[in-house]
Amino acid sequence: xxxxxxxxxxxxxxxxxxxxxxxxxxxxxxxxxxxxxxxxxxxxxxxxxxxxxxxxxxxxxxxxxxxxxxxxxxxxxxxxxxxxxxxxxxxxxxxxxxxxxxxxxxxxxxxxxxxxxxxxxxxxxxxxxxxxxxxxxxxxxxxxxxxxxxxxxxxxxxxxxxxxxxxxxxxxxxxxxxxxxxxxxxxxxxxxxxxxxxxxxxxxxxxxxxxxxxxxxxxxxxxxxxxxxxxxxxxxxxxxxxxxxxxxxxxxxxxxxxxxxxxxxxxxxxxxxxxx
Amino acid sequence: xxxxxxxxxxxxxxxxxxxxxxxxxxxxxxxxxxxxxxxxxxxxxxxxxxxxxxxxxxxxxxxxxxxxxxxxxxxxxxxxxxxxxxxxxxxxxxxxxxxxxxxxxxxxxxxxxxxxxxxxxxxxxxxxxxxxxxxxxxxxxxxxxxxxxxxxxxxxxxxxxxxxxxxxxxxxxxxxxxxxxxxxxxxxxxxxxxxxxxxxxxxxxxxxxxxxxxxxxxxxxxxxxxxxxxxxxxxxxxxxxxxxxxxxxxxxxxxxxxxxxxxxxxxxxxxxxxxxxxxxxxxxxxxxxxxxxxxxxxxxxxxxxxxxxxxxxxxxxxxxxxxxxxxxxxxxxxxxxxxxx
Numbered sequence: 380x381x382x383x384x385x386x387x388x389x390x391x392x393x394x395x396x397x398x399x400x401x402x403x404x405x406x407x408x409x410x411x412x413x414x415x416x417x418x419x420x421x422x423x424x425x426x427x428x429x430x431x432x433x434x435x436x437x438x439x440x441x442x443x444x445x446x447x448x449x450x451x452x453x454x455x456x457x458x459x460x461x462x463x464x465x466x467x468x469x470x471x472x473x474x475x476x477x478x479x480x481x482x483x484x485x486x487x488x489x490x491x492x493x494x495x496x497x498x499x500x501x502x503x504x505x506x507x508x509x510x511x512x513x514x515x516x517x518x519x520x521x522x523x524x525x526x527x528x529x530x531x532x533x534x535x536x537x538x539x540x541x542x543x544x545x546x547x548x549x550x551x552x553x554x555x556x557x558x559x560x561x562x563x564x565x566x567x568x569x570x571x572x573x574x575x576x577x578x579x580x581x582x583x584x585x586x587x588x589x590x591x592x593x594x595x596x597x598x599x600x601x602x603x604x605x606x607x608x609x610x611x612x613x614x615x616x617x618x619x620x621x622x623x624x625x626x627x628x629x630x631x632x633x634x635x636x637x638x639x640x641x642x643x644x645x646x647x648x649x650x651x652x653x654x655x
Numbered sequence: 656x657x658x659x660x661x662x663x664x665x666x667x668x669x670x671x672x673x674x675x676x677x678x679x680x681x682x683x684x685x686x687x688x689x690x691x692x693x694x695x696x697x698x699x700x701x702x703x704x705x706x707x708x709x710x711x712x713x714x715x716x717x718x719x720x721x722x723x724x725x726x727x728x729x730x731x732x733x734x735x736x737x738x739x740x741x742x743x744x745x746x747x748x749x750x751x752x753x754x755x756x757x758x759x760x761x762x763x764x765x766x767x768x769x770x771x772x773x774x775x776x777x778x779x780x781x782x783x784x785x786x787x788x789x790x791x792x793x794x795x796x797x798x799x800x801x802x803x804x805x806x807x808x809x810x811x812x813x814x815x816x817x818x819x820x821x822x823x824x825x826x827x828x829x830x831x832x833x834x835x836x837x838x839x840x841x842x843x844x845x846x847x848x849x850x851x852x853x854x855x856x857x858x859x860x861x862x863x864x865x866x867x868x869x870x871x872x873x874x875x876x877x878x879x880x881x882x883x884x885x886x887x888x889x890x891x892x893x894x895x896x897x898x899x900x901x902x903x904x905x906x907x908x909x910x911x912x913x914x915x916x917x918x919x920x921x922x923x924x925x926x927x928x929x930x931x932x933x934x935x936x937x938x939x940x941x942x943x944x945x946x947x948x949x950x951x952x953x954x955x956x957x958x959x960x961x962x963x964x965x966x967x968x969x970x971x972x973x974x975x976x977x978x979x980x981x982x983x984x985x986x987x988x989x990x991x992x993x994x995x996x
Contacts, residue, residue, distance in 0.1 A: 437858060463860040471858075477851035479963055480844070487841065488848040492860030494841045498869060501840035502833055504665040506658050508840065515841060555860050 388451060390415050390591050391436070391467065391559045396445035396455075398431050398615075405431040406615045409445070413559060413591045418582065420602035420623075421595045423612035424635055429595045430472055432612070433561050436593075437469050438462040450558060464492050466558035470548040470565060472595075478537035482528055482547050485536050486519040489554025519554065525587070526550040526580075542573055546580070553588065560584070562594040566601065574598065578605040599636070603627060611635065668828050676824035688820055692888050694928035695823040696881045699830045701908040701924035702917055703877030706834055708906065709915035709963075710843060711870040712850025714781060717772065717788030718878050718905045720795040723897035724768045725761030725879020727799065730811045730892040732757035737815060754817040758883040765879025766872040768795075773871035777864060792899045799894045810893030811886075818888040826884055830877050834917045837873070846870055847915070911952055913959025918966035923959070 389412040398406040406428040413419055421429050435442045438459040447455045449465045457465075468489075477485050496511045523529050526546045531539060536547060545565055552560055562581065566574040578601055585592050596602040602609065603623040611619040611626060613635040619626050626632055683691065704718045733754060741749040776787040800808045837843040845866050848856035857863045886892040908927055912919030930948065934941040952960075961968075 439854070439858070458862075458864075459854075459857040460860045460862050463858060469858055471855065475852045475855035475858075477848050477855065479851055480847055484844055484847070488844050488856065488861065489859050491841050491845050491848075496841075498837070498840075498842045498873070501842055502836050504661055504836060506661040509661065512840065551859060 389413055389448075390450055391593070392446075392448040393432070393436060394446045394448065396432070396435050396442045396447060398428075398435050398440065399443040404615050406435060406442075406612075409435070409612075409615075409617060411593075411610060413593060415558070415591055416585060416589055417608065418585055418592045418594070418606045420606035420609045421593060421612065422597070422599060422602055422609055423618075426614075427612040427635075428615040429612055430563060431615070433469060433563055433593075433595065436462075437467055437561065460492065463555050463557075466556070467561065468552035468555040468557035468559070469561040470545075470552050470563055472563040472567065474544050474548055476536040476544055476548060476551070479535060481533050481535055482523060482539065482550075483516075483519050483532040485547055485551050486522050486554045487515050489551040490515045490518055493556060522550045522554055523547075525553075525584075541568060542577075545569075545577070549580075549584070553584065557590060559591045559593065562592065564595050564597065566596060566598065574601050581605065599627075668832055669825065672824055672828045673821075676821045679824070680820040683820060689888065690929070690932050692818060692820060692823045693885075694925050694932075695820075695827050696885050696888070697905070697908065697924040697928045698921050699823075699826050699881040699884070700878060700905045701912065701920040702827075702830045702834050703874045703881070704905050705909050705912075705915065705917060705920045706837065706846070706874040706877075707870050708909050709913075709920070710834075710838060710846040710850060711867060712914075713777065713867055713870070714785040715788045715871070715874075716785045716899065716902050716906060717790075717792040717795075718874075719897040719899065719901035720772075720788075720792035721765045721768055721875035721878035722882030722885070722901075723795050723799065723894065724875075724882070725758075725765040726882030726886040726892055726897065727761075727805055727811070728764040728879070729754075729757040729761035729883030730814055730886050731805075732760055733815055733817065733887065734811060734813070750815070750817065754815075754822075754887065758880055761879040761883040762876040763879075765882070766876040768879075769872040769875025770868060772875075773868040777867040777871065789899055789902070792897075792902050796894045796898060806892070808894060810891060810895075812891050814887055814890045814892060816887065816890050818884045823884055823888075826880055830880070831917060831921070833873065833877065838917065842866070842869075850915070907949060911949070911959055913961040913963060915963040916959065916961040916965055919959055919961035919964075922961070922966075 391411070391413040393409050393411040396406060396409040397404065409432055411419075421432065423429050434440050436447050438454065438457055438461070441456050445455070446453055449462065449467055452465065454462045454465060477488060480488070494511050494515060496505070496507045500508045520529065520532065523532050526549060528543060528547055528550060531543060536544065539547060549562070549565065565581065566577050569577060581592060581594065582605060584590065594602065594606065606623060608621065609619070609623050609626045610617060611632050618631045618635060619629045700718060700722060704715065707713050707715045736753050739753065740746060741752060744752070772788065772791045776784060779787055799805045805811070837846070845856065845861045848859065848861055849863050849866060853863055882897070885896065908923045909920055911927065912921070912923030931941070931945060934944055937944070
């Protein structure tokens with residue numbers, strides 16, 4: 380797709396993305412097209428290659444082969460900060476906040492690439508420096524407010540409770556003004572009600588910021604409730620793709636999650652906990 | 656903020672410092688002023704190293720090497736132009752201007768050295784970077800010792816005594832302003848983010864390699880300034896002033912003051928430099944006491960005197976800077992809840 384980015388074209392596209400680590404093919408021919416404002420779940424058992432897909436998209440490792448295209452522009456081979464500047468932001472499975480910095484400063488780092496003043500202007504305190512710093516301050520406060528962290532702005536990130544750290548990571552990612560937000564197990568370690576609240580928040584973010592969101596999640600039921608489309612990975616291979624209700628009945632998906640022995644024994648195509 | 660007000664704010668610390676320094680210059684005599692100037696130069700070295708070791712979290716052990724580059728550049732210029740007088744200016748002013756130009760050239764050359772060392776080596780982290788920078792420090796020393804132009808091991812002697820309290824004081828103000836302003840800008844936050852988590856910083860749009868190189872260059876430039884001031888204080892430029900032992904001494908000041916704390920670096924540099932002088936009375940135990948002091952301080956406060964905080968974070972709220980965290984929220988270690996998974 381070499382056409383100019385249009386409003387209907389995919390904002391993020393992965394074409395035949397393959398990642399090899401030595402003899403291991405962690406991700407094979409991964410295809411994905413994410414349209415604007417679409418919420419897609421990426422699921423699969425442990426070690427299926429979900430995080431590897433994220434890392435390939437965000438430039439942590441350049442893909443062994445295949446293309447990653449953001450808003451019509453090929454980005455593979457670019458460094459993560461360049462891909463971020465083109466509109467792909469992410470959170471991490473194991474929280475990676477700037478622990479000793481305040482919540483506010485964490486968000487301000489996310490706003491960094493949008494600032495337009497040089498180091499020199501900061502050192503001589505040029506007028507542009509004040510202007511930019513004031514703008515960054517205002518936007519950071521606003522984002523913290525949206526994520527319900529306004530009262531925590533001067534708290535060091537490491538001192539926040541776990542759920543708030545997760546939310547702060549999302550706020551920091553939103554600060555980079557992404558077109559696509561990649562959330563790597565945002566609900567990990569949360570209880571059922573926290574998870575539901577988080578998924579509501581994710582939907583709200585999508586609507587308010589008009590983003591496409593790609594979310595990795597272990598909890599099938601949860602991700603099915605919130606996403607419009609699912610991509611299922613197993614051993615690096617995409618085994619199913621489609622709307623949740625279709626994917627849920629796909630024998631390959633059930634097999635990957637529960638094993639074929641389960642299917643044979645019970646002779647039921649749908650695991651009870653995924654049925655509504 | 657209007658340009659005029661911004662300009663005024665930018666120069667304010669220098670305007671306040673000038674009369675104080677002029678008074679100090681007039682009242683200090685002999686060894687006291689020399690000891691203070693030497694301590695002041697250490698402040699410049701410690702604060703500038705803090706930009707790399709403290710803010711950015713990159714362990715550099717080659718700071719004295721950058722100081723050497725600045726020192727030799729400045730020394731060659733002032734000795735080379737010793738008999739030159741700028742037309743139309745009185746001798747004193749002409750000399751001061753040449754000295755200023757020499758210091759500036761030293762800063763530029765040191766920054767270039769920072770770029771040359773930084774580009775290849777900043778791919779390395781932690782211990783590996785420390786070893787590479789240590790090696791760079793030694794390379795600089797060996798090059799100087801084998802270059803006749805630079806006076807080899809004997810160095811360049813007979814330098815004019817240009818450094819005075821005013822120059823050192825202005826150097827300190829410039830260095831501290833640089834560090835504090837950098838820390839409070841988006842660029843400083845980018846550096847801190849690299850220290851905290853490089854992968855996350857990169858993913859959030861911070862050009863980590865570019866920022867590490869820039870931090871290295873800025874830090875090296877101010878080390879070059881300190882080098883230029885030092886050799887024009889002792890009027891001798893030798894490689895012995897810039898061995899890796901000196902680098903380690905500066906690292907000790909930064910660690911002792913607290914990584915990332917500008918005021919901590921200042922206090923530690925003054926404490927260490929002045930206590931070494933103060934201990935001259937008990938000559939044979941001097942280094943023993945000095946080492947003991949370091950050990951005790953590190954045992955009592957492993958995070959340094961101020962940790963990552965600044966002196967104003969410890970003051971009552973009235974004295975706090977605007978925008979600083981309210982009391983009790985930012986104290987590391989007070990919230991045991993910080994140990995969440």
